[in-house]
Amino acid sequence: MKEIRLATKILKTTIKDRIQYPDRLVVDTIGVIARCGILLILYWYVFKLNNGVINGTTFLFAVWSIFFYFSFSVLRLRDISREIMKDIQTGNVEVLFSKPISYLSYRMWWQVGSGIYSFIVITLLAVVALVFIIGLPSTMTIGIFIPTLILTFLCGTILSLFLYTIVGLLSFWIEDINPVFWVVDKAVMILGGSYLPVALFPAFMLKIAMWSPFGASQFVTHTVYETWQINWYQLVGIQLFWIVLLGLIVYFMFESTKKKVSVNGG
Amino acid sequence: MMKELYFAIYAIKKNIQSSAELRTSFLINIFGMAVNNSAFIILWGFFVQSVGVIGGWTVADIIGLQGFIALCYGIVFSMAAGIRKLAEYTASGAFDRFMLSPKNLLVRIATSSFGVSAIGDIVFGIVCLGIFAFLIHATIYQVLLMALLVIISTVVFLAAAIAIYSTSFFFTDASSVTGSLFELFMTPSMFHGGAFQGVMRFIFTFAIPSLLIGALPVEIVRDISLGKLLLVGVLAIFWFAVSINIFSRAVKKYESSNFITFGS
Numbered sequence: 063m064k065e066i067r068l069a070t071k072i073l074k075t076t077i078k079d080r081i082q083y084p085d086r087l088v089v090d091t092i093g094v095i096a097r098c099g100i101l102l103i104l105y106w107y108v109f110k111l112n113n114g115v116i117n118g119t120t121f122l123f124a125v126w127s128i129f130f131y132f133s134f135s136v137l138r139l140r141d142i143s144r145e146i147m148k149d150i151q152t153g154n155v156e157v158l159f160s161k162p163i164s165y166l167s168y169r170m171w172w173q174v175g176s177g178i179y180s181f182i183v184i185t186l187l188a189v190v191a192l193v194f195i196i197g198l199p200s201t202m203t204i205g206i207f208i209p210t211l212i213l214t215f216l217c218g219t220i221l222s223l224f225l226y227t228i229v230g231l232l233s234f235w236i237e238d239i240n241p242v243f244w245v246v247d248k249a250v251m252i253l254g255g256s257y258l259p260v261a262l263f264p265a266f267m268l269k270i271a272m273w274s275p276f277g278a279s280q281f282v283t284h285t286v287y288e289t290w291q292i293n294w295y296q297l298v299g300i301q302l303f304w305i306v307l308l309g310l311i312v313y314f315m316f317e318s319t320k321k322k323v324s325v326n327g328g
Numbered sequence: 329m330m331k332e333l334y335f336a337i338y339a340i341k342k343n344i345q346s347s348a349e350l351r352t353s354f355l356i357n358i359f360g361m362a363v364n365n366s367a368f369i370i371l372w373g374f375f376v377q378s379v380g381v382i383g384g385w386t387v388a389d390i391i392g393l394q395g396f397i398a399l400c401y402g403i404v405f406s407m408a409a410g411i412r413k414l415a416e417y418t419a420s421g422a423f424d425r426f427m428l429s430p431k432n433l434l435v436r437i438a439t440s441s442f443g444v445s446a447i448g449d450i451v452f453g454i455v456c457l458g459i460f461a462f463l464i465h466a467t468i469y470q471v472l473l474m475a476l477l478v479i480i481s482t483v484v485f486l487a488a489a490i491a492i493y494s495t496s497f498f499f500t501d502a503s504s505v506t507g508s509l510f511e512l513f514m515t516p517s518m519f520h521g522g523a524f525q526g527v528m529r530f531i532f533t534f535a536i537p538s539l540l541i542g543a544l545p546v547e548i549v550r551d552i553s554l555g556k557l558l559l560v561g562v563l564a565i566f567w568f569a570v571s572i573n574i575f576s577r578a579v580k581k582y583e584s585s586n587f588i589t590f591g592s
Binding site: 085086088089092093095096097100101103104105107108111112116117236237238240241242244245247248249251252256257258262263264267 | 352361363370374375382516525528
């Protein structure tokens with residue numbers, strides 16, 4: 063009950079803050095246009111050159127897959143690593159540890175809350191624009207699509223939070239986590255299907271994307287393809303496996319970090 | 329002019345010495361950035377493998393593109409990393425101390441900070457350009473052309489950075505605005521150059537100079553195109569003049585001592 067109250071309070075506060083100061087929304091919108099918008103125009107040209115089909119995939123599927131990646135990235139879950147590092151470097155972690163709340167819960171809910179407003183606004187607007195401009199693939203109109211999309215989105219969110227929290231918690235041992243963050247972040251970017259949609263992956267890369275936590279955190283990009291209807295439960299199963307494993311790693315890492323912090327107060 | 333140059337070199341030297349004090353962090357940052365950059369080669373390499381050759385661009389060209397971009401990014405944001413902090417300086421009132429300095433304002437700001445990880449970009453860029461030269465069997469003439477183009481693209485990159493971060497003077501909390509504008513300039517420059525055709529190529533050459541720092545230099549070296557070299561050279565001078573002008577005008581918007589504190 064206490065956890066739910068904490069989550070609700072943090073979400074409410076951060077969403078109100080984002081509505082009051084819409085800078086982040088502007089930034090995220092320009093970011094999505096700069097990355098996703100230009101990329102889609104380029105892919106339109108590339109598919110046109112290849113008579114509309116590459117690797118058995120059409121432009122329509124590629125667009126939605128890429129869009130799901132960039133839409134998910136608007137949540138900025140990856141920023142949790144740097145927030146944790148900042149807390150440790152500034153000593154703020156000492157203050158937060160002395161509060162009667164779970165530090166990691168606070169950080170995770172804060173991260174979700176700070177990105178959710180931009181995510182909802184940009185995703186809704188972009189979905190409407192994409193439906194009108196290029197249309198919906200048939201795979202997105204079948205009954206199973208929405209429930210499984212929500213399921214894999216939630217699992218992807220939890221998995222991303224755990225993955226980047228592990229990177230953030232490394233700050234207790236190493237001075238600067240940025241190099242580790244870059245490597246993990248780029249692994250997610252490559253295997254998640256950002257600039258290269260998963261349908262265009264070579265076979266071995268698709269396997270790595272399926273079985274690694276980096277690719278699994280972005281399974282939302284797989285939902286638009288026809289193969290999703292056949293293997294969605296397998297992919298969600300992989301996500302659940304990584305959630306449990308990374309969750310345990312986060313737990314044990316956090317337990318050992320507690321021993322490294324000395325709260326001096328005052 | 330020479331005096332300013334000596335000052336810049338002195339400030340950069342001191343910045344490097346200061347950063348190298350934390351040796352492990354220094355080296356890990358350089359290595360991490362080099363690994364980070366290779367992600368784009370992997371991505372666009374697979375893209376070429378799946379999609380085929382587009383606009384005459386092969387994997388070698390992608391490597392060359394990443395080399396040019398990493399190198400000019402690394403040179404600017406290692407030695408002149410202070411430009412990136414303009415928003416922070418103006419918002420916090422720290423800009424006052426630069427105004428009071430007898431040195432050239434822009435040089436003073438640019439050399440006020442040093443980006444350690446950008447050294448990794450420089451290393452990565454040199455390696456990529458070496459591989460690019462090897463893969464295209466570059467002649468001495470092409471290698472010299474590459475060296476010249478690194479200088480030109482660095483000037484364009486520096487100009488773009490000055491122009492973008494000068495907008496810090498026009499907004500209350502400009503870090504998010506400058507971040508977005510920089511992304512709008514930087515992201516397309518890392519995309520597959522062959523896919524930019526027609527209107528897109530025009531926009532990202534003349535309106536937003538993204539292609540000037542990577543895609544066009546690669547094509548110039550590959551095709552030994554003197555017409556394009558002239559175009560890039562002229563645009564580099566134009567953008568540099570424009571950026572200095574924007575900076576000079578923007579600085580006039582700054583109000584000194586905009587923070588009232590009671591000391592500590």
